[in-house]
Amino acid sequence: MSNLDLRFLRSFLANPRRVGAAFPSSQVLAGRITDSIDFARARVIVELGPGAGAFTRQLAQRADPACRVIALELDTALAAYVAARYPRVEVVNAAAQRLPQVLAERGIGTVDAVVSGLPFANFSAEQQAAVVGAVRTVLRPGGAFVSYSFVHAQVLPTSRRFRRSLRDRFGRFDIRPVLFNAPPALVYRCVA
Numbered sequence: 135m136s137n138l139d140l141r142f143l144r145s146f147l148a149n150p151r152r153v154g155a156a157f158p159s160s161q162v163l164a165g166r167i168t169d170s171i172d173f174a175r176a177r178v179i180v181e182l183g184p185g186a187g188a189f190t191r192q193l194a195q196r197a198d199p200a201c202r203v204i205a206l207e208l209d210t211a212l213a214a215y216v217a218a219r220y221p222r223v224e225v226v227n228a229a230a231q232r233l234p235q236v237l238a239e240r241g242i243g244t245v246d247a248v249v250s251g252l253p254f255a256n257f258s259a260e261q262q263a264a265v266v267g268a269v270r271t272v273l274r275p276g277g278a279f280v281s282y283s284f285v286h287a288q289v290l291p292t293s294r295r296f297r298r299s300l301r302d303r304f305g306r307f308d309i310r311p312v313l314f315n316a317p318p319a320l321v322y323r324c325v326a
């Protein structure tokens with residue numbers, strides 16, 4: 135098991151509902167999530183819930199040097215781990231719900247893309263609404279919000295509620311399966 139997997143597993147065991155997965159996402163899923171971003175044009179990209187950095191790695195590699203990459207992670211140990219591993223990324227130890235304030239503190243109004251690793255199926259209705267609302271508020275017109283959830287969680291009422299809140303805030307969205315992940319996942323992509 136790699137250091138990355140161990141760091142992630144430790145945080146999962148300390149707080150299973152909040153971390154939401156025992157292992158980091160695969161690089162296939164990370165590729166599918168980050169492929170939704172127009173890297174040539176993006177000047178601000180936000181990541182919510184980077185965990186041990188499965189998506190952060192690709193964002194750090196693919197973002198234009200002129201693009202700011204800002205990651206909000208609630209778990210203090212994981213935030214410190216990602217900040218040390220990816221110095222090119224501005225890691226903030228804060229809740230995703232605080233996204234508009236975190237951006238305002240950095241003089242940023244709108245962003246080009248938001249990618250999320252948050253375990254929305256474990257969130258209360260208030261948490262889901264607060265995060266989806268915050269993302270919708272900061273995305274520029276045409277900007278993308280990309281998130282994922284596990285296939286087996288689709289039947290949960292909390293997953294249905296999450297899809298409803300995406301529909302309410304964004305209208306239409308795409309859903310694509312990614313089988314090369316443990317467990318298999320669905321990627322949701324919304325455009326503001």
Ligand SMILES: C[S@@+](CC[C@H](N)C(=O)[O-])C[C@H]1O[C@@H](n2cnc3c(N)ncnc32)[C@H](O)[C@@H]1O
Binds near residue numbers: 206208229231
């Ligand atoms: C399922 S892990 C995903 C990690 C990584 N993106 C991946 O796919 O491997 C979810 C991450 O979201 C973080 N998290 C949970 N609730 C959060 C919140 N309200 N704000 C910011 N981060 C949160 C957890 O601490 C955890 O690191």
